[in-house]
Amino acid sequence: MKQKLLLPVVMFALLQLAGCSLFSTKEEDKTENWSAEQLYDEGHKRMLNKYYDGAVRYFEFLQQRYPFGVYAQQAQLELAYSYYKNSEHETALASLERFMKLYPTNPNMDYAYFLRGVVNFNANRGFSDRFLARDPSQRDNSTAVKSFQDFAELIQRFPESRYIGDARQRMIYLRNLLAQHEVNVAQYYMRRGAYVAAANRARYVVENYQQAPVMPEALATLAKAYTVMELDQLAADALHVLEVNYPNSPRIREIRRTVVD
Helix, strand or coil: CHHHHHHHHHHHHHHHHHHHHHHHHHHHHHCCCCCHHHHHHHHHHHHHCCCHHHHHHHHHHHHHHCCCCHHHHHHHHHHHHHHHHCCCHHHHHHHHHHHHHHCCCCCCHHHHHHHHHHHHHHCCCCCHHHCCCCCHHHCCCHHHHHHHHHHHHHHHHCCCCCCHHHHHHHHHHHHHHHHHHHHHHHHHHHHHCCHHHHHHHHHHHHHHCCCCCCHHHHHHHHHHHHHHCCCHHHHHHHHHHHHHHCCCCCHHHHHHCCCCC
């Protein structure tokens, strides 16, 4: 019975693949004598209409047939955007890297850097929702780090770019996200009794994410870790910084009960 049920499913899948292949071949034949401008216009139109699969096909046709020239350059950039919108993040990044290497003087290079940051920004959706994972030290936040670095490079290379404002806002969000991640990991280590690791993580936040909203929690965690390790002067210093900079923090009273002045 299972085999009988499986056969129609397999046949349907094969027909679907064949249909896609046939459609693609017909489309390629139809555009065989098209100019670079015609291919670009058709791909661009599909991209604007959010038909990203179609946009990708026409931009790829253009690059295969006319690999040089202004249309090829713009198509490479819009191809990366279409890949990104089609949730093909790795392919989008590869396309952007190719664009940067082939056309380093392109006037839209700032957009390429910005788009690379956006692709990495969205490559790991749900990142902030996983802060409560059972073992946060095992969770990968590399795409958030890459995105932050991409936007920082954009700002450094192209300080007059129109994308600077958006990039700065995303960097603030990423900074806060990464700081929260580090504090969560530090607290995880505290619960496991790994106090040196907890202190290192909390100190990293204090040294690198000074404007993050989670800073009071980082200082409190640092003070607690130092206290447990009987590093009383360091614990008192962390508490002092917390009191001076965040006098209304609810953690101050709790830490005072454990820190030796």
